[in-house]
Amino acid sequence: xxxxxxxxxxxxxxxxxxxxxxxxxxxxxxxxxxxxxxxxxxxxxxxxxxxxxxxxxxxxxxxxxxxxxxxxxxxxxxxxxxxxxxxxxxxxxxxxxxxxxxxxxxxxxxxxxxxxxxxxxxxxxxxxxxxxxxxxxxxxxxxxxxxxxxxxxxxxxxxxxxxxxxxxxxxxxxxxxxxxxxxxxxxxxxxxxxxxxxxx
Numbered sequence: 001x002x003x004x005x006x007x008x009x010x011x012x013x014x015x016x017x018x019x020x021x022x023x024x025x026x027x028x029x030x031x032x033x034x035x036x037x038x039x040x041x042x043x044x045x046x047x048x049x050x051x052x053x054x055x056x057x058x059x060x061x062x063x064x065x066x067x068x069x070x071x072x073x074x075x076x077x078x079x080x081x082x083x084x085x086x087x088x089x090x091x092x093x094x095x096x097x098x099x100x101x102x103x104x105x106x107x108x109x110x111x112x113x114x115x116x117x118x119x120x121x122x123x124x125x126x127x128x129x130x131x132x133x134x135x136x137x138x139x140x141x142x143x144x145x146x147x148x149x150x151x152x153x154x155x156x157x158x159x160x161x162x163x164x165x166x167x168x169x170x171x172x173x174x175x176x177x178x179x180x181x182x183x184x185x186x187x188x189x190x191x192x193x194x195x196x197x198x199x200x
Contacts, residue, residue, distance in 0.1 A: 021047040022054055023068040030065060031103045035110045035121075040064070065107075066124035073098055073129055084144040085186055088163065091136050092182035096167055105171055134160050150193035162189045 025046035029038040040061055044051045058064035078090040099105060111122040137160045144150045150159075166185045170176045178184075 018047070018049055018053065019057065022049060022057070022064070023071050026064050026068040027072060027102050030068070030107065031101065034103065034106055035061075035065065060120070062118060062121040062124055066121070066128045069098075069102060069104075069125070070128035070132070072102065073132065080140075084140055084147065084149055085190065087140045088137065088186045088190075089182045091133070091140065092163060092167070092185060095133055095164070096182065099167070134164070137163055144190070144193075148195060150190065151195050154193045159189055159193060162192070 022043060025043050026038075029042055029046060033042075038061070040051055040054055043064065044054055047054075054064060058067055073094075078087075078094055080087050081090070107125070111125050115122050134157075138156050141150065141154070141156045141159055145152060145154060145156070163185050166181055167176070170178065170181060
């Protein structure tokens with residue numbers, strides 16, 4: 001505690017190693033135990049830090065967990081290739097990999113179930129993971145529109161939902177895990193948004 005206070009008073013950033021250990025431990029416990037059963041005491045023990053160390057960085061379990069999800073998403077985000085189809089597929093695959101790695105569907109269910117009692121959990125999840133992921137897809141679609149790959153009047157928010165929707169729908173229908181789901185979602189969406197060609 002004294003060392004942390006000394007570090008902060010000297011104006012140096014808090015230990016990046018401790019941050020990483022806490023975030024990794026939070027994701028591991030989330031995947032193994034789920035949001036409701038995991039505790040900050042467990043995270044502290046797994047990361048080898050005190051509970052007060054966690055509270056210095058994140059105010060609540062929801063704050064910590066969504067920060068960990070955001071960090072995982074940022075670290076794994078694929079660099080753009082410049083090809084619209086390739087980039088859309090890469091973003092979708094990374095999204096699916098992250099959801100599977102952190103037992104994300106169970107977390108989403110918890111967020112929805114807890115919305116009345118813990119509204120900040122869903123709000124933080126939306127702000128830190130859902131909206132940034134949608135923004136990545138929208139950026140690629142905006143480039144596609146500029147390159148004439150999709151129509152100028154295309155509804156990009158609807159297109160983003162069309163790209164992400166098959167993952168959730170297939171999971172609920174028991175059809176999840178198809179290796180080519182991202183490619184199919186991208187091809188269907190791009191085909192629906194392709195500029196109309198006039199004969200003659």
